[in-house]
Amino acid sequence: MEKSKKLSVKFLNCKSDSPLVLPAGIMDVSYGSMLFAVQNGAGFVTMKSCTLEPRSGHAGPVVCEIEGAMINAMGLCNPGIEKGLEEIEKFKKESDVPVISSVFGANRDEFVKLSNYVNDSSADYIELNLSCPNVSSEFGTPLSASKEMVADIVGAVKKNSRLPVLAKLSPNTHDVTGIARAAENAGADGLVMINTLGPGMVIDINARRPVISAKFGGISGPAVKPVAVKLVYQVTEAVGIPVIGMGGVTTGSDAIEMIMAGASLVGVGTAVYYRGIEVFNRINSEIVEYLDKVGLDSVTGIKRID
Amino acid sequence: MDKRFALEIESVNIENSGHKTFEVKNIFDVKPGQFFMITDYKNGEKPFSVSRITKERVSFTVKKLGSFTSGLFDMKPGDALYIRGPYGNGFDCELLAGKKLLLVGGGCGTGPLRSLAEYISGKAEINFINGARSKEDLLFEKGLDANLASYSCATDDGSAGIKGTVIDVCKNTVDLKSHDYIVTSGPEMMLCAVRDYLKDTGIPAFYLIERYMKCAVGICGQCSVDPLGVRVCVEGPVFDGDLLSRLTEFGVYKRDASGTCREF
Numbered sequence A: 001m002e003k004s005k006k007l008s009v010k011f012l013n014c015k016s017d018s019p020l021v022l023p024a025g026i027m028d029v030s031y032g033s034m035l036f037a038v039q040n041g042a043g044f045v046t047m048k049s050c051t052l053e054p055r056s057g058h059a060g061p062v063v064c065e066i067e068g069a070m071i072n073a074m075g076l077c078n079p080g081i082e083k084g085l086e087e088i089e090k091f092k093k094e095s096d097v098p099v100i101s102s103v104f105g106a107n108r109d110e111f112v113k114l115s116n117y118v119n120d121s122s123a124d125y126i127e128l129n130l131s132c133p134n135v136s137s138e139f140g141t142p143l144s145a146s147k148e149m150v151a152d153i154v155g156a157v158k159k160n161s162r163l164p165v166l167a168k169l170s171p172n173t174h175d176v177t178g179i180a181r182a183a184e185n186a187g188a189d190g191l192v193m194i195n196t197l198g199p200g201m202v203i204d205i206n207a208r209r210p211v212i213s214a215k216f217g218g219i220s221g222p223a224v225k226p227v228a229v230k231l232v233y234q235v236t237e238a239v240g241i242p243v244i245g246m247g248g249v250t251t252g253s254d255a256i257e258m259i260m261a262g263a264s265l266v267g268v269g270t271a272v273y274y275r276g277i278e279v280f281n282r283i284n285s286e287i288v289e290y291l292d293k294v295g296l297d298s299v300t301g302i303k304r305i306d
Numbered sequence B: 001m002d003k004r005f006a007l008e009i010e011s012v013n014i015e016n017s018g019h020k021t022f023e024v025k026n027i028f029d030v031k032p033g034q035f036f037m038i039t040d041y042k043n044g045e046k047p048f049s050v051s052r053i054t055k056e057r058v059s060f061t062v063k064k065l066g067s068f069t070s071g072l073f074d075m076k077p078g079d080a081l082y083i084r085g086p087y088g089n090g091f092d093c094e095l096l097a098g099k100k101l102l103l104v105g106g107g108c109g110t111g112p113l114r115s116l117a118e119y120i121s122g123k124a125e126i127n128f129i130n131g132a133r134s135k136e137d138l139l140f141e142k143g144l145d146a147n148l149a150s151y152s153c154a155t156d157d158g159s160a161g162i163k164g165t166v167i168d169v170c171k172n173t174v175d176l177k178s179h180d181y182i183v184t185s186g187p188e189m190m191l192c193a194v195r196d197y198l199k200d201t202g203i204p205a206f207y208l209i210e211r212y213m214k215c216a217v218g219i220c221g222q223c224s225v226d227p228l229g230v231r232v233c234v235e236g237p238v239f240d241g242d243l244l245s246r247l248t249e250f251g252v253y254k255r256d257a258s259g260t261c262r263e264f
């Protein structure tokens, strides 16, 4: 589908024809699924967070829908960084849409190793997943709970990285702004937020069991949007680097709300469940409708509110 | 909203040494070719196609493989299963009604074809080919609850039907070209053989395919098929021949639980 020029954006070093981002972990284990999202209107794609070694992830059930939201604990299943980057190469042969390579390490050394792999790939950005809530029984509290840890990892990766470094932050701490500042001071080029909220728990009262096999799971989807909007708003007040805002964005109005909170690009993840893979094109048109209504000729004309 | 239902197993039918059919109450709006995600909250959550749909019951015909299916094989009537679905596109029964059909099933892939045959019985001319390794592995030997114009089977060792594959049966079908549609379900190598065989005939066909499945609601991307990325859980599991011919991964590799490509 031909996109309106009004949706053209530039984020750090790359341009695209839509501000909508396919976030890490949504339809992105393979180059085919990332192409499918692009075909349906995504302007940027993120490859599933990759670790040094392949991971099969948690046993099922890995997802559970609740009113207004989704809980998931996939358990960071991924084919490992080497295979993951092969998917990015295959994607790049078919599309010039910018790709974010998301990586997950247990500690600074792993993140540095991972970023060295990404340096040698065709990815356009590296995203440090400092915030997966679903593997804490294995890795402990997500790294983005600690300013020192975030600064240490971002700084170390930044030293080696040829690519812009994005830090993906968790909403599940009391001082997201402090952590965002720590990432900025350590050299992060941008932030991605929010990762899933919680984690939360759902009990099957018939089975007397937690529904999710890992017991707890991160919450995404419409219900988390007010938290995401608030955190993006607070963080963009505190830092100067651009933010990819996500968390519950399902409609054009949601995307505009996220931009008004300060986001430069907008992630659309769980909404693929609610509105189908066409969700990207639908939100694109809804944004254009809004721009026409208020008389703006570019999505970049939507300013952050005070 | 997707909900998990606690349903008691109403009956367990031993099909043969490797397959059992489980029935639960039909509280769903489900059609043939669709599947459910089933968990016991112990051994994971796995996808299973419906193999029979009646007003009262829904059946799943299961092949014993690993931990989940082994656990299931130990379960008895009255035990609870936790089920969500149905998922996937299913067969286009409106399109198939009134047509001359050839259903080609292999292994437990015959399950969804049984549900299709029974569902459109009386509304279409149904010819059924059933394939398996041997008589002992053949499913539904006691017959289907459907009006079939013809039924034939093939076993690798010739212990039932003709000795050979479902393709050999196709080759012996005199009026193959008179069929409006072929519908096939079974091991991927069998589906490939059917596809290759049909290539020069121009007969349109539908294929039910399987990929490693996790969320089943189209967000995790695990069951996407390259290079189009179509999801077996949403756009599938039934694909027409045209679309399938553009899925270059089909018959070549599939992804395991980590997303790593495994060649067939």
Ligand SMILES: Cc1cc2nc3c(=O)[nH]c(=O)nc-3n(C[C@H](O)[C@H](O)[C@H](O)COP(=O)(O)OP(=O)(O)OC[C@H]3O[C@@H](n4cnc5c(N)ncnc54)[C@H](O)[C@@H]3O)c2cc1C
Pocket: B035, B043, B044, B045, B046, B047, B048, B049, B050, B060, B061, B062, B063, B064, B065, B066, B067, B068, B069, B070, B108, B111, B112, B209, B210, B211, B212, B213, B214, B237
């Ligand atoms: C749409 C669809 C419909 C299916 N319908 C049926 C059916 O009607 N009857 C039937 O017996 N089987 C069916 N299957 C396959 C069934 O899901 C697997 O046999 C089952 O998951 C095996 O689990 P296990 O723990 O016993 O074995 P494991 O040892 O875990 O796995 C054995 C093999 O089963 C397959 N498998 C395992 N987990 C999954 C998964 N999450 N998703 C897909 N495949 C998996 C893999 O090929 C694996 O090599 C279907 C699969 C799909 C995708």
Ligand SMILES: Cc1cc2nc3c(=O)[nH]c(=O)nc-3n(C[C@H](O)[C@H](O)[C@H](O)COP(=O)(O)O)c2cc1C
Pocket: A023, A024, A025, A026, A048, A049, A070, A072, A074, A076, A102, A129, A132, A168, A193, A194, A195, A196, A219, A220, A221, A222, A224, A246, A247, A248, A249, A267, A268, A269, A270, A271, B219, B220
């Ligand atoms: C099934 C699923 C898998 C996810 N996997 C990852 C992941 O691997 N890495 C990551 O940084 N975030 C992951 N996330 C979080 C999303 O990228 C996103 O931050 C979050 O879902 C909020 O956006 P949404 O409400 O639009 O989905 C995952 C989310 C879901 C629902």
